[in-house]
Each structure stands twice: as C-alpha cells, then as structure tokens.
Amino acid sequence: MEDARQSMIALRGLRGGRVTVSTPPGLSIEPLARIIGNFRRSYPEVTVSMLPTEDGALAVTAVADAACEVGLTDRTVSADLRAHSIGSNEIVVVLPPGSTPGEKGPISLDQLAGVPFISSAIGTRARGLLDEAKERGIPLHTAVETPHREAVIPLILEGVGAAFLPWTVSQEARSRGAVVLPLLPRVTYDLLIVHRDQPLTAAAQAFVATALKVGSTRGPGSRDSSRPGQQPDETIHG
Structure with missing residues (x-):
C-alpha cells in the first residue's frame, strides 16, 4: 500500500514523496551522507528517511522484509535482491x-x-x-x-x-x-546499494540512480554491478 501511495505521488514529478534507506552506522557517514546531499539538490521536495541497522547484514534484511525500498551494505546479498557496487x-x-x-x-x-x-x-x-x-x-x-x-x-x-x-x-x-x-x-570490500527485484517507486529509482552516479566518481573499485547475489570483495588474512 505504501509503495502504491508513493507511486501516485511520483506522478506529480517527484514533487513530494519519500524514500526510506536502511544503513549501518559506518555507511551513514560515508557514502550515504554524500549520496543524500546530491539527491536533495536534485529532488529537494522528496524526504529521505534513514532506517538505522546495527550492521550491513541487517540492512539487507530490512530491504528483503520490505521495511524499506533501498539499503546500503558491505555484506553478502541474497540472490533474490538486486545489488549495485557504488565503490569500495x-x-x-x-x-x-x-x-x-x-x-x-x-x-x-x-x-x-x-x-x-x-x-x-x-x-x-x-x-x-x-x-x-x-x-x-x-x-x-x-x-x-x-x-x-x-x-x-x-x-x-x-x-x-x-x-x-x-x-x-x-x-x-x-x-x-x-x-x-x-x-x-x-x-577491502565493496559498498553496495540494494533493492528488491521488482519495480521501484520513482523516488527510490532516482535515489539508486544518484548513488550509482556519485559512486562512479570514487576511483578504483567503483563500478556498477547489478548482478543479483553479488558478494563484496574482501582480502582474507591468514
């Protein structure tokens, strides 16, 4: 019902609406703050609601459980979600x-x-x-x-x-x-933006596009990879 309401709001050309993003504390500092800054400059009438989680795995769970549309994570993403690398x-x-x-x-x-x-x-x-x-x-x-x-x-x-x-x-x-x-x-590990494998509201779609654009300027390791089930790249000690 909330997705449908947000879709109706989107018909007004993103003049209003809301996108909820789950994120662990570390990623709320960087890159989320920078992504939100860019997003708000383009869509000043859309409210961004941050759903705090203790770690990246719980951020993924929040997306899978439909507690939010979009999540930022540094952890493994299940195959039924879409994952895009926005940096490392x-x-x-x-x-x-x-x-x-x-x-x-x-x-x-x-x-x-x-x-x-x-x-x-x-x-x-x-x-x-x-x-x-x-x-x-x-x-x-x-x-x-x-x-x-x-x-x-x-x-x-x-x-x-x-x-x-x-x-x-x-x-x-x-x-x-x-x-x-x-x-x-x-x-090292990838930073991912994730969402369910289904159509997004216009606000969430614009947020994901902003994250990909901002992430693409971060240098080595920044690439768009929308394969479901992608796992972050980590060097293993020992």
Whole structure:
C-alpha cells in the first residue's frame, strides 16, 4: 500500500514523496551522507528517511522484509535482491596520536602484538580482525569493549588504545591527530546499494540512480554491478 501511495505521488514529478534507506552506522557517514546531499539538490521536495541497522547484514534484511525500498551494505546479498557496487572501502588500524609503530606503510597483525585495542560489537569487521588475531595467537590486548561506535574515536584520541576502523570513518580520527595505517594484507570490500527485484517507486529509482552516479566518481573499485547475489570483495588474512 505504501509503495502504491508513493507511486501516485511520483506522478506529480517527484514533487513530494519519500524514500526510506536502511544503513549501518559506518555507511551513514560515508557514502550515504554524500549520496543524500546530491539527491536533495536534485529532488529537494522528496524526504529521505534513514532506517538505522546495527550492521550491513541487517540492512539487507530490512530491504528483503520490505521495511524499506533501498539499503546500503558491505555484506553478502541474497540472490533474490538486486545489488549495485557504488565503490569500495578498506579496514585500517587507527592508533592514538604520537604512536610510533615503526613504519608508515602497511602493517601486519603480527606487528601490532602487544598494542591495546578497543573492541567493537560482535559481527563487525573490526571485531572479526581481533578474533582472527586471537585465533592466530597474536597478543592483541583488549583494553575496552564498547558497543557504542561513536565512543571509539574519542577513546583512541585519549590514548586508551588502537582500533580497526573503515577508512572512511578513520579520516575524522586522522584529522584530529590519530595515526592511520593500512593493514598488510589489505582488507577491502565493496559498498553496495540494494533493492528488491521488482519495480521501484520513482523516488527510490532516482535515489539508486544518484548513488550509482556519485559512486562512479570514487576511483578504483567503483563500478556498477547489478548482478543479483553479488558478494563484496574482501582480502582474507591468514
């Protein structure tokens, strides 16, 4: 019924209407904010409603369950959904200001042995790297465990410990003095915009088109891939 109502609104030429987008916290910073900015400049009378989810998998579930029309994710997408790659991201290590890890280039998990870490929620890529290190016997000490992602950067800046963060999120910490290093091997993954495999409302259609246009300017790794069931490309450690 809501899709039908939005379709009727679209007959007025996107003068009004709404598009609901599910997204995990990290992607709401980048690239979602940039996509919304471009979208609003083209369609100022359409309301964008953000449906927060704890991680990318739940963002996909929200789309599949019709809680929203469009989702941003960094996780596997089921074959009954359509997925478009709009860029890529990378997990990096972010250390407190003044840290001297011994080099400026990529750094391995083994080289981080003994460094205290801030642990994020279970299911995140960052938590997965900490768990991997423990399985390999690398002593990465957990100084703080927090489910509050917004607390991680302030804790790093206070010198509490290091953290694994998406590159897009790490730039705020870098601007405030933190040390940001890529990992060796690098951990990269695709950023995807997903929707159900059925006609979209005009507002959602315009939003997806905007995301593809904005994503296509992001350089290496930015490509449109609308194959259903696409999986993000990730470098596996170990």
